[in-house]
Amino acid sequence: YVCGPTVYNYIHIGNARPFIIFEVVRRFLKFKGYKVKYIQNLTDIDDKMINKAKELKITVSELAEKFIQEYFIDADSLNIERADVHPRATEHIKEIIELVKGLEEKGYAYEIDGDVFFDVSKFKGYGKLSGQNIEELKEGARVEVDERKKESIDFALWKRAKEGEPFWESPWGKGRPGWHIECSAMSMKYLGKSFDIHTGGSDLIFPHHENEIAQSEAYTNQQFVRYWMHNGYLCLDSQKMSKSLGNIMKVRDISQKYKGEIIR
DSSP states (O other): OOOOOSSSOBBBBBHHHHHHHHHHHHOOOOTTOOOOOOOOBBBSSSSHHHHHHHHHTTTTHHHHHHHHHHHHHHHHHHOOOOOOOOOBGGGGHHHHHHHHHHHHHHHHHETTTEEEOGGGGGTTTTTTTTTTOOHHTTOOSSOOOTTTTSSSSOOOEEEOTTSOOOOOTTTTSSSEEEEHHHHHHHHHHHHOOSSEEEEEEEGGIIIIIIIHHHHHHHHHHOEEEEEEEEEEEEEEEEEEEEETOOOBBBHHTTTTTTHHHHHH
16 A cells, blocks of 8 residues: 555655555565555545645535546556556445544544644554654654643544534434544555555654554554565655746656656
């Protein structure tokens, strides 16, 4: 399972790096004789999607449709083989709700005003992937601050819908899934409760993959993933290439000058 793109813009070559690297891993495993089931999700609902859709004055689904198509144009230009399945978060709301309900029933989640949070204190192995200390994490590292939470490190499983946002009906009212729960629900649907390899950029180790482990293992009571693989950043002048820094080179632009094999 590889964490795929959030489809709100054209991908840059830093985004493309993990998709190329882990597609090469897949090719190598197949070359060595393994049967490989390869899943790459498409994140088509989150805060970035909502904000970009508002900016462009279109719906989130219209934004997703456009940039899913644009992503595959760029991926094809780089000769990235299609995954066996490219699941979309919005097409797995039923599975996500079932997972959140299960965590709530097992005592790992709590609801406040239509928002559902994972209670990190209940999961004893938290921090085992990132190697971070829970007490230090509580001081706040890439964690949303919400005074209503039991602890600052608790993370959202389900978010109450705000005015003008997409929503789905749930046992907690109208809302949408949190980012982390989407990948747990989709990976377990297509690969089972425990699978071999989960990949992504090293920026996803914490909190995304750490949270995936916590919520998945709390739900199943078994090991979620046997091997984690993370690629390093693509840097430009010693800075990570990112949209927020404005130092990106879009695949679409650079492919006008160089062939896909050269970019790979």
